[in-house]
Amino acid sequence: MQCFKKLMLAAFFIAVLASQAFAADFELAQKSTLETILKRGELLVGLDAGYQPFEMVDKKGEIIGFDVDLAKELAKAMGVKLTIVNTDYDGIIPALLADKFDIILSGMTLTQERNLQINFADPYIVVGQAVILNKKLAGEIKSYKDLNDPKYTVASRIGTTGEMAVKRMIPKAKYKSFDKEADGALDVVNGQSDAFVYDLPFCVVFMAQQNSPSVVLLDEPFTYEPLAIGLKKGDPDFLNFLNNFMAQIKADGRYDRIYDKWIKSTSWFQNVQ
Numbered sequence: 001m002q003c004f005k006k007l008m009l010a011a012f013f014i015a016v017l018a019s020q021a022f023a024a025d026f027e028l029a030q031k032s033t034l035e036t037i038l039k040r041g042e043l044l045v046g047l048d049a050g051y052q053p054f055e056m057v058d059k060k061g062e063i064i065g066f067d068v069d070l071a072k073e074l075a076k077a078m079g080v081k082l083t084i085v086n087t088d089y090d091g092i093i094p095a096l097l098a099d100k101f102d103i104i105l106s107g108m109t110l111t112q113e114r115n116l117q118i119n120f121a122d123p124y125i126v127v128g129q130a131v132i133l134n135k136k137l138a139g140e141i142k143s144y145k146d147l148n149d150p151k152y153t154v155a156s157r158i159g160t161t162g163e164m165a166v167k168r169m170i171p172k173a174k175y176k177s178f179d180k181e182a183d184g185a186l187d188v189v190n191g192q193s194d195a196f197v198y199d200l201p202f203c204v205v206f207m208a209q210q211n212s213p214s215v216v217l218l219d220e221p222f223t224y225e226p227l228a229i230g231l232k233k234g235d236p237d238f239l240n241f242l243n244n245f246m247a248q249i250k251a252d253g254r255y256d257r258i259y260d261k262w263i264k265s266t267s268w269f270q271n272v273q
Contacts, residue, residue: 032235032237032238033102033103033231033232033235033238034235034237034238034241035237036102037078037080037102038078038079038080040080041080041081042080042081042082042083043071043074043075043078043080043081043082043083043102043103044083044085044100044101044102044103045071045074045082045083045084045085045101045102045103045104045105046085046087046092046095046096046100046101046103046104046105046106047063047067047068047071047084047085047086047087047092047104047105047106047107048086048087048088048089048092048106049063049065049084049086050089051065051106051107051201052065052201052204052205052272053065053066053201053204053205053208053262053263053268054066054067054106054107054201054227054262055067055068055106055107056272057272058271058272059271059272063084063086064268064271064272065262066125066258066259066261066262066263067105067106067107068084069258069261069262070105070124070258071084071105073245073249073254073258074105074242074245077245077248085100085101087100087101087106089106092104092106092108093114093117093118093230096118096230096231096232097117097118097232102231103229103230103231103242104118104229104230104231105229105230107127107201107227108227108228108230109127109225109226109227110123110226110227110228114230118230118231118232118233119230119231119232119233119235119239120228120229120230120231121228121229121231121239121242121243121246122228122242122243122246122247123226123227123228124227124228124229124246124255125226125227125259125263126221126224126225126226126227127199127200127201127221127225127226127227128165128199128200128221128222128223128224128225129144129161129162129165129197129198129199129200129221129222129223129225130197130198130199130200130203130217130218130219130220130221130222131143131144131147131195131196131197131203131217131218131222132185132188132195132196132198132203132206132207132215132216132217132218133188133194133195133215133216133217133218134188134191134193134194134195134214134215135213135214135215135216136191137152137194137195138216141194141195141218142218143218143220143222144169144170144197144218144222145170147170147173147194147195148169148170148171148172148173149172149173150172150173150174152173152174152194152195153173153174153175153176153192153193153194153195154166154170154173154174154175154176154193154194154195154196154197155175155176155177155178155184155185155187155188155193155195155196155197156175156177156178156181156184156196156197156198157177157178157179157180157181157184157198158177158178158179160181160198161199161223161225162181162197162198162199163175163177165197165222165223166197169222169223170197176193181198181202181206182206184196184198185198185203185206185210185215188215189210189212189214189215191214199225200219200221200263203217203219204217204219204262204263204266205269207266208266208268208269209269211266219263219264229242229246
C-alpha cells in the first residue's frame with residue numbers, strides 16, 4: 001500500500017510538471033515574433049539597399065534585388081504584407097534588437113561574432129570566392145581546382161580573402177595581384193590573366209557592367225561565406241518557421257528562380273544604372 005501511494009504521488013508530480021512545461025511552451029509561442037507578424041498582418045524586413053545584387057535601388061526609386069524577392073516569398077508564405085525598412089548597415093543589428101523590424105535580410109554574413117548578438121536561420125546562399133574566367137578556357141576549366149597548374153595565371157586583389165584563397169587553394173598557378181578588384185577582373189577580359197578570383201557578388205556585378213563576350217562566370221563559390229536571415233534570440237518558433245520556409249523554397253523551385261534571376265543572369269543591371 002505504501003509503495004502504491006509513492007507511485008501515485010510521483011505520477012501526480014510528473015503530471016504537474018508536464019502541465020507547467022506545456023503552459024510555459026504555450027506562453028513562449030504566444031510571445032514569438034511569428035505571432036506578432038500574423039496579428040499585425042505585416043512583415044517588417046530590415047535591409048541596407050546598397051549591396052548589389054542583393055538589395056539596391058532601381059531607376060524608379062524602388063528597392064529590388066535577391067533579398068527583396070526572397071522577402072516577398074516569405075511574406076507570401078505567411079499571408080501578410082511586406083514592408084521594407086531601409087536601414088544603415090552599421091546600426092542594423094541594434095535596430096533589430098530595438099524592434100524596428102522583424103528580421104534582417106540584408107546580405108548579412110553569418111559570423112560567430114554576430115551570432116553572439118542575434119540568431120540566424122539556415123544560410124540561404126554562400127557568397128564565397130567565385131571565378132571570372134577567360135572564355136577561351138571554358139571548355140577545360142570547370143572549377144577552381146582545374147586552375148591549379150603552373151600554366152595558368154590567376155589574379156585577385158592584394159590583401160583580400162580572394163588572394164588568400166588563391167594562395168591556399170590554387171597554389172601551383174602563377175599569381176598576379178592588383179590594388180583594385182576591377183583592374184584584376186579587366187586583366188582577364190583583356191586576356192592578360194586566365195582567371196580572376198573574388199567575392200561572388202562583385203563578380204556578378206562586374207559581369208553585368210562589362211557584358212563582355214570574352215569572359216564567363218563560374219558562380220559556384222569555393223569558400224564558405226554564408227548569408228543568412230537574422231532574428232532576435234529566444235524565439236524557437238520563428239526560427240523553426242524560417243528554416244522550414246528556406247527548405248521548402250529550395251525544394252520546390254522558387255529559390256532557383258530567384259537565384260537564376262539575380263546571380264546567373266545580368267539583365268537586371270540595366271534597371272539600376
